Amino acid sequence: MxxxxxxxxxxxxxxxxxxxxxxxxxxxxxxxxxxxxxxxxxxxxxxxxxxxxxxxxxxxxIDTKREWAARREWLDKIPSFQSFEALDEARLSNGLSIALLCPKTVLGLDIVKARHAEWTEEEKEKLTRAQMQGDLFSEADAKRQVKDLRKVPFDFYYRYLCETPEGEKECRHKIVDWEAGALYWNCRRDHGDEWEVPFRAKLEEQLGKKDLMFLMGNQHRFQDQWLIISLVYPPKRKPAEEQQGSLF
Structure with missing residues (x-):
């Protein structure tokens, strides 16, 4: 979390x-x-x-009244970047491992079949260890928890443009936000094999009309590898708000 x-x-x-x-x-x-x-x-x-x-x-x-006014106050406090390069430079200079990335444009969503449609034994072991980290569960209880977890058989990636001093640059990062996984299962339940149409409608069309931001987090063992751990999508600012200055 x-x-x-x-x-x-x-x-x-x-x-x-x-x-x-x-x-x-x-x-x-x-x-x-x-x-x-x-x-x-x-x-x-x-x-x-x-x-x-x-x-x-x-x-x-924190409510969404007045165009996310209360939430934007807190978004303003989070380290934020206009380009992935600048974000990763902050990691190298001060160890930053969570920050907002504000893409200039979202180009599209890539949907790729997962390498393994079901949990591998190695993945089960990692999940079991994660469940046991807080000393809340015995190994047997942790394994039962993992057994009940459904694996999303697809990986999702956003392709997007960032503004850099050298001009626009295209980047691509994997989405691991639990809401994306929940959306997949809901679309699968309601639309069967046609799940991709409403799934794309949400992540490409609907969120594309918002002021979409990526909450980025890196991995513990491979800290140069970043993931989109959460999607943040306030409504786009109205012209009057934009004239007052940018949050970021």
Whole structure:
């Protein structure tokens, strides 16, 4: 889970076995929570913290009124970049591992069959270890959790343009936002083999009309490899808002 503190610092919280958290502690996207966290020796990225899920207390949800005004206040605090090159330079210079990337233009969505349609034994082992990170589950319980997880048999990538000092540059990054996976299963359930049409309509057409931003996160072991860990899509600014200055 990725979040932002009241001081405006980015946080990567783990493990968060969301489906097994007590009902009163299952928070929503854009909801404030209070929780005990601590640094961990296992992950040196500055934003990464171990979370004690039994201490979660849910607070207010930040609403979308007035064209996302309240949410934009917090988006303004997140490190943000106009190009992937600038974002990766920040990683090299200060260890940044979570930030917003604001593409100039989204060119399209690539849908590729996953290398393995089902979980491999190696993937199951990694998922099991991840479930056991917070000492919440025994190995047997963790394996049962993993067994219930459905694997999306496709990988999704956004192709987009960024503005750089040398001009426009095309980039491509994989989407691992859980909402994209949930959208796939919903489209598959409602449309069967024709799932791709409504799926593309959402991610290409509908979100393409928004002020689409990518929350980027890198990988622990391979920190030069970045993923789109969440999609942020406020409505486009009205001309009067644009005249007041850009958020980023």
């Amino acid at each position: 990725a979040g932002i503190s009241e001081q405006g610092s980015m946080r990567r919280l783990y493990p968060v076995p969301f489906r097994t958290i007590e009902e009163g502690q299952q928070f929503k996207k854009w909801q404030w929570i209070e929780v005990r966290i601590e640094n961990t020796n296992k992950d040196q990225r500055p934003e990464s913290h171990k979370v004690y899920v039994d201490t979660i207390r849910c607070g207010d949800v």
